[in-house]
Amino acid sequence: MTNSIADIGEAEAILVIGSNTTENHPIIGDLVKRSVTQKGAKLVVIDPRRIPLVEYANVFLQVPPGYNIPVILAMMNVIIAEGLADEAYIAERTEGWEEFKGSVAEFTPEKVAEMTGLSAEDIRKAGRIYGEASPAAILYAMGVTQHGQGTDGVKSLANLAMLCGNVGMPGGGVNPLRGQNNVQGACDLGGLPNVFTGYQKVDDDAAREKFEAAWSVTLPGTPGMKLTEVTQAIGKDGSIKGLFIMGENPMISDPDLRHIDHALDELDFLIVQDIFLTETAAKADIVFPAASFAEKDGTFTNTERRVQRVRKGVAPRGDSKADWQIICDLSAKLGFKMDYTDASAIFDEIAQLTPSYHGMDYARIDSVGLQWPCPDKDHPGTPVLHTAGFARGKGLFQSIAFTGPFESPDDQFPFIMTTGREHAHYHCGSMTRRSKRIDENYPEGFMEMHPADAQTMGVKTGDTVEIASRRGQITSKVKVVDSTAPGTVFMSFHYSESPVNVLTNPATCPTAGIPEFKVTAVNIHKV
Amino acid sequence: MSDLVFSSWGDATVDSRKQAVDAQAIELPKELSNGTSLAGIMGWDGIAVWGDSHPVDMARAYARGLSDNSCGQCIPCRIGSHVILEAFERICSGAGRENDAGEIKRLSERLRDQAMCDLGQTCGKGFLDVIENFGKEIDGLVADKKSVPRSEYITATTAPCKSACPAHLEIPTYVELIKKGRFEDSLELIRRDNCLPGTIGRVCVRPCEFDCRRSNVDGPVQIKFLKRFVADYEIERNRPTRLPEKEPEGEKIAIVGAGPAGLSCGYFLSQLGYAPVIFEALGEPGGMAAVGIPDYRLPRELLRYEAELVRKMGVEIRYETDVGTDVKLEELISNDYKAVFLGFGARLGTSMGVEGESDDIVGFFKGADYLRDVALGKDVFTGETCIVVGGGNVAIDCARSALRKGFKNVKIVYRRSLIEMPADAVEVQDAEDEKIEMLILTNPNKIISENGKVTGVEVVKMELGEPDDSGRRRPVEMKGSEYVIPADACIMAIGQAIDLDLIEGIEELETTRWKTIVIQGLNRLAMVKNGVGVFAGGDCETGPLTLIGGLAAGKEAAYQIDRFIKEGSSDPMDEWVINKFIEELKPYDKAEDVGQPCSTEPAKIHHKPVAERVTNMEEVEVGFTHEEAIAEASRCLRCYRLMVAAKA
Amino acid sequence: MINLTIDGTPVQVEKGQTILEAANSAGIRIPTMCWMKKMRPIGSCRMCVVEVEGLGKPVSACDTMAAADMKVTTQSELLHGMRRDALSLMLVGHPLDCPVCDKGGECVLQDMVWEFGVTEQPTPGAQPTRDIERYISPMIKQWADRCVLCARCVTACKEVKGIGCIEIKGNGFDSYIGPVEGVDCISCGECLSVCPVGALTDGIRDEKARIWQSKRITTTCGYCGVGCQFDLNVLNDKIIRVTTTDHDKLPNFGSLCIKGRFAWEFVDHPDRLTKPLVRRDGELRETTWEDALHTAAKKIKEVRDAHGPDSIAGFASARCTNEDNYVFQKFFRAVIGTNNVDHCARL
Incomplete structure (x- = not known):
């Protein structure tokens, strides 16, 4: 997030796009609701589903899956046409404006209404609400990024925020809501193929030399492969022979599971480190038992860049160990000693090598954490990014060409399926579905279908249907609800009984490598 | 104690045990407008007895009333009232305990000084009056294990604002719901008594605010704008409209005029199971509210929206049908309508x-x-x-x-x-x-x-x-x-002025020299012809007056029409009678020291800048923000009061 | 700014602050039961009554705004009596089941009754008749007879969570907290976390412990990216509850969702991996750390030697700590010698 969570309370208007906030980030969802109901902030929701926040929205744009970009473009078109753009901000803080302005001109609300089936008047209202408010916050999540044009979607939001001068001020910002507890931290700490910690590039000589000196080794200087490239590569060209997976379950969470299943079989070795024998671990050659979050010390970095302590409450179960300890042990076996006395010592090394974490240590983050960047010991942390300027100097307006999702409904696959989470469960369900009281009360998933479609197909809530895509088929029970639009169905991916990702499309956004989970053409038959 | 004449009401001290007096000494209404005579009352200003009613039994009934009406929110009232009630019950049935009077006194003091709202606070005062003046009698009852005869009571709650409002809206409760952020619940409650909340929330002359106890401290609660706020909230947030339940459509009732009185009458009639048909001369709803109040004060769009909800309740509106020209009133009375309501405005x-x-x-x-x-x-x-x-x-x-x-x-x-x-x-x-x-x-x-x-x-x-x-x-x-x-x-x-051409030809309808229609009284009946009751209310009955008065009259007429048809009775509803009685008891005292510090001024409504507003008919006032509404609602002192009246 | 005096101490606060907030800012304690900083004043408990010079009777400090030159008294015989009587009334119909109540030892009512020396339960015979409906969440148990109707839960549900699925029902003595028809509970447990007494308890584990018997370890939730802070309540090396007691703490101010508050039983699920496994003869078998690490190191070495370091890839984890991820990527870059490290940020 460019801004802080508490900051949302300062916004005059909130745009929630591609985020089922109350289910996935309930505490932020509460804050949005509070801003709306107690403070009167205006709310625009853009989502393919009538999510719970729609109840509170001034305007709801039920966009077909894959059509975020034209809707944002049309909102900007309205803002420009009605003189709501922040000219002073644009002049002072951005570049590329004139060219960009031209690229938005053709996306009139009428044109986009025609593309999406939305009402042009609603698009206008949405544009006005965002354009008139100051500050206005944008909250988004995977509903924006898990598309073939996910990166373009994010850029569009950045354009929108800059257009109205909403970046760099409290209550504004472009705020991705991180779906997993430490996505932010995993990225910050170099869990990416092209960067070391703090986004220091591996192909930057100075950065590499710094790490080489600290670690006393020679380091490779070419970026590695992205996760989705790795899984595609295993089966195809055999360039990946060994895979080590720590705390992930691609056998449920990745797109096109059948492909993953085959690919993992092709490996010379698969090492999995997890707290449960997940679907992925079950295919491994070696499984390391890891300690859960309650059994170890460390830090997580939350979605607002706040580094917070994780504290050991109970001992690791059985012979399990903290993940870092296992790696250190393995490293020793390979002849490289990593002798950390405890997690705090690792954190100190992180702080030493990472400018944005440089001012932090366990004592400083003990109570409420610190938000990076925190470059020195006296720095109070950074609740709002880009207050003085952008990382590159001026914010660049980037024109976006909309190409549309990879798959569209056709005769063979007439429905569009989109995916997401439910509030009681989490991701692959390996934790929540093993929490007795939760699973007892929320034991099964459903495919949500609009009453009109249900009527045409002659199905009712509780019926079982077979759902097939170009990649495979699964069965699920149906829940008839009017939260999705006719022609669109929704499924959550928590339930291994109905592994939705058997169906999803592995085609990715070329920049970010994120698969297009949100748009899959499927056909549905009553069983 | 049948010869007792006693009053602690207000500042009066009348006590026949100390000085020979008769009931005349008590300056309170001693009967209801429907002829029911009373033996005494107990309420927010004390206790008065002049007939065959025992003051301790009256206190017991009062405790019962409090226990039944306590909202359950604060400790001294929710539980205190119960403990006080149990003590009075014991005393009145001859099973009183020695310390009961003391316990009542102590808890009543807490009630008076500590209760969250005025319901508990004023009730505390009443109980203390009883203990102070009838302590010896209570001691006697306890010592002799004597019971007291039970009287029959009328129990009612009111509030100064509620009593001042012609439509008697449940103001303290709906304001409290706003304070709690329950805007939709608040609007739903308002709609129980009023079908045009957004309209009245803009243009009401707000008698409630003139009788608001908060004015005695630092200015009245902005009740009108709060009502407007919840009405606007529903529209701005696209919230589903929560309308009252309606009965299946039954007998047809004719209503003359789709102004506030007519719409209100139709709205309640459809809830009571009738099929109201409104005859309206204009091409749109609202009557004088539509064409007599400019759009910059009351946007027509809003009026149409609210009238549309009335129509959705099952009220048929026949536009551009002028009674007197397009259809004669005579026809409505003699046709298949079971009753007629005259609710037209002062259009001349x-x-x-x-x-x-x-x-x-x-x-x-x-x-x-x-x-x-x-x-x-x-x-x-x-x-x-x-x-x-x-x-x-x-x-x-x-x-x-x-x-x-x-x-x-x-x-x-x-x-x-x-x-x-x-x-x-x-x-x-x-x-x-x-x-x-x-x-x-x-x-x-x-x-x-x-x-x-x-x-x-x-x-x-x-x-x-x-x-x-x-x-x-x-x-x-x-x-x-x-x-x-x-x-x-x-x-x-x-x-x-009223256009009396509308009622031309109906000799039985009596009119005043101000050209208004004469009705019998609270029953709103103007005449009966061929068994069809003709009722009237709003400007045509009062002369050009207030929108809220019209709404109230429409509601009253609806209930009277229902009673007329179902029971063949033209007796006024008890509720109106009691409301009127309460009005006479004057629940609001401008001189009262409310005991609150002067620390929150009323919120002010926003206005569009003059230059921007004088060139067009767009609405000038801009409603409260959520925070303003909640803060304003928090100023309410929730001045509910309880009254019991012993029937003679 | 407004200047006033509280118990003779001059206090300066901004306009719009309540007497209670003013007192708090000056470190003067006024007893409260229903008031919570994160919510608007409720005003139900009447414990916070104070005297203000010139006013005929005491006012509640939580919802009365401070005014210029106000002279406030927070302690007096009258106020003590009023507070004592309020507590005493709360005990009417309250079951004195403290020994078996979950809240024993950290119950606001218990603490205050103790503090104010209320030693008798008035009219112990009286019991409210409360239509006990099943509480709307199976995660939460309701003990209606212990409820003091402070309305914290009702207020929190509506104001903090924006749900409003519970309300005060009925009137007077028989009032109770019940579900609102047509509004779904999301089992977030906010009500539970704000209940000052034992009227709402969690229904997850049978093991219980008094506050002084268990440990409370503050940590960060392991589910979504909000990073809520909560306390693991640990007894004999087992989690028995998750609680939030600090309602002023960023980023969640004591609020949690169903997952954070109730979905922790997986920690002791029998499926937990407790020993390393190595596949032998097509089957994963339990083994020693030494064997597993040795086997893994051997495989890594073999593949790296045969196909080069870039033939190995690692997926770090958005579920693990910063320290875990740091060590993982260091291992890949420094030990294996490849940048093929990624994680599931994209999923």
Whole structure:
């Protein structure tokens, strides 16, 4: 997030796009609701589903899956046409404006209404609400990024925020809501193929030399492969022979599971480190038992860049160990000693090598954490990014060409399926579905279908249907609800009984490598 | 104690045990308007007994009433009232304990001083009066294990604001719901008594606020704007409308006029299981609210939205059907309608009778006609200078409308001073902000015209003399002070009248010399013909008055119609009778020391900037933000009060 | 700014602050039961009554705004009596089941009754008749007879969570907290976390412990990216509850969702991996750390030697700590010698 969570309370208007906030980030969802109901902030929701926040929205744009970009473009078109753009901000803080302005001109609300089936008047209202408010916050999540044009979607939001001068001020910002507890931290700490910690590039000589000196080794200087490239590569060209997976379950969470299943079989070795024998671990050659979050010390970095302590409450179960300890042990076996006395010592090394974490240590983050960047010991942390300027100097307006999702409904696959989470469960369900009281009360998933479609197909809530895509088929029970639009169905991916990702499309956004989970053409038959 | 005459009501101390007195000494109404005679009452101002009722039993009934009506929120009232009730129950049944009176006294003090709202606080005072004045009797009952005879009681709750409101809206509760952020629940509650919350939340003359106890501290709770807030909230947030349940449609009832009274009557009739049909002369709903109140105060869109909800409740509205012209009232009475409600407004403009007035002169208007022409989008005459004559809300409306229609200078001519001006002070201020000139202590003598066009108004200066019947000082002409104000238009906004052509031919309908319809009383019955009851309410019965009065009358008529049809009775509903009785007891005391620090001023409504608003008819006032609404609602002291009256 | 005095101490606060907030800012304690900083004043408990010079009777400090030159008294015989009586009334119909109540030892009512020396339960015979409906969440148990109707839960549900699925029902003595028809509970447990007494308890584990018997370890939630802070309540090396007691703490101010508050039983699920496994003869078998690490190191070495370091890839984890991820990527870059490290940020 460019801004802080508490900051949302300062916004005059909130745009929630591609985020089922109350289910996935309930505490932020509460804050949005509070801003709306107690403070009167205006709310625009853009989502393919009538999510719970729609109840509170001034305007709801039920966009077909894959059509975020034209809707944002049309909102900007309205803002420009009605003189709501922040000219002073644009002049002072951005570049590329004139060219960009031209690229938005053709996306009139009428044109986009025609593309999406939305009402042009609603698009206008949405544009006005965002354009008139100051500050206005944008909250988004995977509903924006898990598309073939996910990166373009994010850029569009950045354009929108800059257009109205909403970046760099409290209550504004472009705020991705991180779906997993430490996505932010995993990225910050170099869990990416092209960067070391703090986004220091591996192909930057100075950065590499710094790490080489600290670690006393020679380091490779070419970026590695992205996760989705790795899984595609295993089966195809055999360039990946060994895979080590720590705390992930691609056998449920990745797109096109059948492909993953085959690919993992092709490996010379698969090492999995997890707290449960997940679907992925079950295919491994070696499984390391890891300690859960309650059994170890460390830090997580939350979605607002706040580094917070994780504290050991109970001992690791059985012979399990903290993940870092296992790696250190393995490293020793390979002849490289990593002798950390405890997690705090690792954190100190992180702080030493990472400018944005440089001012932090366990004592400083003990109570409420610190938000990076925190470059020195006296720095109070950074609740709002880009207050003085952008990382590159001026914010660049980037024109976006909309190409549309990879798959569209056709005769063979007439429905569009989109995916997401439910509030009681989490991701692959390996934790929540093993929490007795939760699973007892929320034991099964459903495919949500609009009453009109249900009527045409002659199905009712509780019926079982077979759902097939170009990649495979699964069965699920149906829940008839009017939260999705006719022609669109929704499924959550928590339930291994109905592994939705058997169906999803592995085609990715070329920049970010994120698969297009949100748009899959499927056909549905009553069983 | 049947010969006891006692009163601690208000500041009165009447006690026949100390000094021989009869019931006359107690200045309280001793019977209800339906003839029910009473033996005593206990309420927020004390206890009074003059007939065959035992004060301790009355206190028991009062405790029962409190226990039943306590909202359950605060400890001293929720539990204290229960403990007090149990003690009184014991005492009255001859099973009292020695410390019961002491316990009652202590808990009553807590109730008075510690309860969250005025319900508990005022009840505490009542119990203490009983303990103080009848402590010996209680001790005697306990010692002798004697029981007391039980009387029959009427129990009612009220609040100063609620009692002042003609429609008796549940104000403290709906304001409290706003305080709790339960806006939709609040609106739902308002809709139980009122079908036009957004309308009334904009243009009500707000009798409630004039009787708000918070005014005794730091200014009244802005009840009107709070109501507006919840009504707007529903629209702005696209919230589903929660309308009251309605019964399946039954008998047809005719309603004359789709103004506030007519809409309200239809709204309640459909809830009671009837099929109301409204006959409306205009092409749209709202009556005088639509064409008598300019859009910048009451947007027509909103009025239409709210009328549409009434229609959704099952009320048929036949537009452009003028009763008297298109359909005769006679036909409605003799047709298949089981009852008729006359709820039409005062649609005729009136003139002063000064020299030179004529509807044929270009630039001369009667106020009501001018507002209607503007509202209906007619091409109204516009020139340089417009003189508006009058000091009421209609005059202000005409002046501000004239400004918006293009007059460069608008002057209001009023014969008394600003203090006497009957128009709402807020609107006078708005007009002044818009640079409308107030020529006070000035009265027109003559409308001057040339070639059929107004060219000026001759006026005379006035001074204030002795007070007249209304208590306002009478304006007296200053001889020789006449002068002419050049103008190309003059609007006479000095009042409206009822168009009695609507009821032509119905000899049985009695009218007053002010051309209003006479009804029997609280039952709203004007006449019965061929077994069809004709009821009336709103401006046609009261003369041009208030929107909230119309809404209230419509509701009352609906219930009376139901009683008339189902029971064949024209007795007024008990509720109205009790409401009236409570009004007589005066729940609001302007002089009361409320015991709150003066620390929160009323929230102020926002206005669009003058330059932006005077060029168009768009709404001027901008509603509260959520935070303002919640903060304003938090100022409410929740002045519920309880009353029990012993039947004789 | 407004200047006033509280118990003779001059206090300066901003306009719009309540007497209670003013007192708190000056470190003067006024007893409260229903008031919570994160919510608007409720005003139900009447414990916070104070005397203000010039006013005929005491006012509640939580919802009365401070005014200039106000002279406030927070302690007096009258106020003590009023507070004592309020507590005493709360005990009417309250079951004195403290020994078996979950809240024993950290119950606001218990603490205050103790503090104010209320030693008798008035009219112990009286019991409210409360239509006990099943509480709307299976995660939460309701003990209606212990409820003091402070309305914290009702207020929190509506104001903090924006749900409003519970309300005060009925009137007077028989009032109770019940579900609102047509509004779904989301089992977030906010009500539970704000209940000052034992009227709402969680229904997850049978193991219980008094506050002084268990440990409370503050940590960060392991589910979504909000990073809520909560306390693991640990007894004999087992989690028995998750609680939030600090309602002023960023980023969640004591609020949690169903997952954070109730979905922690997985920690002791029998499926937990407790020993390393190595596949032998097609089957994963339990083994020693030494064997597993040795086997893994051998495989890594073999593949790296045969196909080069870039033939190995690693997926770090958005579920693990910063320290875990740092060590993981260091291992890949420094030990294996490849940048093929990624994680599931994209999924």
